[in-house]
Amino acid sequence: MAEPSRFHGQRPPRPQKKFFHRRKFCRFCTDSTIKSDYKNPMTLRDFVTERGKIMPRRITGNCAIHQRELTLAIKRARTIALLPFVVSEG
């Protein structure tokens, strides 16, 4: 089946960004009491979606250092089954 090249030579109109931009600060920088610790899945859960995916930095507002630590902690927590890899629907 040949796809008609409707957008030949020009891009389709881009949809507006759904995420409204809110200035957020890194929660780990502002609050020193919370740590990205793989033994603390309750904190990590705030940074994964309900499907079990790690939220990107542009949503969480974390700084690069802490996002990296957090990603590591989530991956560790997954391997020892404190967090799910995928949350199946239904």
Ligand SMILES: [Zn+2]
């Ligand atoms: Zn930070």
